[in-house]
Amino acid sequence: MIKVAIKDPRYIYPFNDHARDLRIQNKLLWLHQRDVLAPYAQTELEANSLEEVLNSDFFKFQNERACIVYADNLYFDEFFVNAFMTEARKRGKACRAAFSPADPSFREHALPLATSYTPAGGLYLADFWYFPDGPVPEAQVEPVLIDLQAREVGYYHVPTYMASQSGDLTFQVPLRALIAIDSWVHIFIVDIVFGLFARGARFEDRLNQDLVFKLKILAGALYEGKQILESRELVKVGRNASIDPTAIIHGPTTIGDNVTIGAGAVIENCIIGDNVNVSQGCQLMLSVVGDGTFLPFRASLFMTTLMDNSMVAQNTCLQMCVVGRNTFIGAGSTWTDYNLLPAPIRALDGAGKLSDANRAVLGGCVGHNCRIGAGVVVSPARVIESDVVIVSGDKRRVIDHNVPFEQSDHHQLKAAQLHKRLYDPEREKKVTTETW
Secondary structure, three states: OEEEEEOOOOEEOOOOEEHHHOEEOOEEHHHHHHHHHOOOOOEEEEEOOHHHHHOOOOOOOOOOOOEEEEEOOEEEOHHHHHHHHHHHHHHOOOEEEEEOOOOHHHHHHHOOOOOOOEEEOOEEEEEEEEEEOEOOOHHHOEEEEOOOOEEEEEEEEEOOOOOOOOEEEEEEEEOOOEEEOOOHHHHHHHHHHHHHHHHHHHHHHHHHHOHHHHHHHHHHHHHHOOOHHHOOOOEEEOOOOEEOOOOEEEOOEEEOOOOEEOOOOEEEOOEEOOOOEEOOOOEEEOOEEOOOOEEOOOOEEEOOEEOOOOEEOOOOEEEOOEEOOOOEEOOOOEEOOOOOOOOOOEEEOOOOOEEEOOOOOOOOEEOOOOEEOOOOEEOOOOEEOOOOEEOOOOOOOEEOOOEOHHHOHHHHOOOHHHOOOOOOOOHHHHHHHHHO
């Protein structure tokens, strides 16, 4: 079988980068897609549109025409793909993934801020197709409705004096996942809700359903003399890791190669990449930490994504945030995640417009190659574009609006030329012009 990735030309703001080139659960999205689809298809092609795939000459050099076609801004896991392919093969016809707005996980997390789904007869169609005999016109394609098998999981408590709707906030955690990444908020959803929370939910389900697995976990913990959540079955550690014995690590957690974890660090249900340094007293909960990241002492992450080679300095707290690659965040900074008045939190959608994020609690987002000074306070859902420098001072201490590259503080500095712009949203057009 052949898999065909349809290239999404849009950049995801504020990264100014294609979704396929962003890290999802510490893996480039295109690489994750390749790995998930590997059991079904080995030959990989690219196309600019579905119309190009429908062209009769598209497969002329291939030995077969059966194919899976998908947009390269989609995140999907093996559980979704297995369910979709099982149903599609049973029908023996061309099929397209579809979702119902009644599905709580799709309604609450995938649909808000999205622009990639196609409404059709009360359903939403995703750009994920299976063609058993080669591509056919859309009119001949059947929608396949996939239940994401949502589980309601609490994650936050709002005091009664702070909001009209108080109590436990919940995520609708899917055991199968597909979501179009149209906004930076969807990266947060993929990594935290569809990633770490879903991993925990699947683990709990397996414990309840598989007695042999439960006994294996208990026996392993007894043999190691550890609590169950600290046992080797739940805390996977890579090669050449140096972990201080006073560090507390609870699973499910994955730790990569060449990782250093200092004294007193607390880590719960995280993904930590290769060559990461977590210093003394750091607290990491439900977070994804990319390769090469450095966390000095007492840095704190809660439901936050750090992409590769970034640094969060000491005494800084990030809650429900997304941080791009090669970015520095100064000491003593705080990203807030809750409006003091119970006003809806709005974020940039796939069309670049401010829309209701459908989140009562949400942190901010920082692009690639940013430099954020010490002591900055960022309001909920604010974004800082790639390549921005923020110099903390009397004029710039609280970030209560989105910061584009044009408002970067480095433009006012004499050494401005030392900070190069690497993620210009017009860079592809400029390269094309210069080449021509």
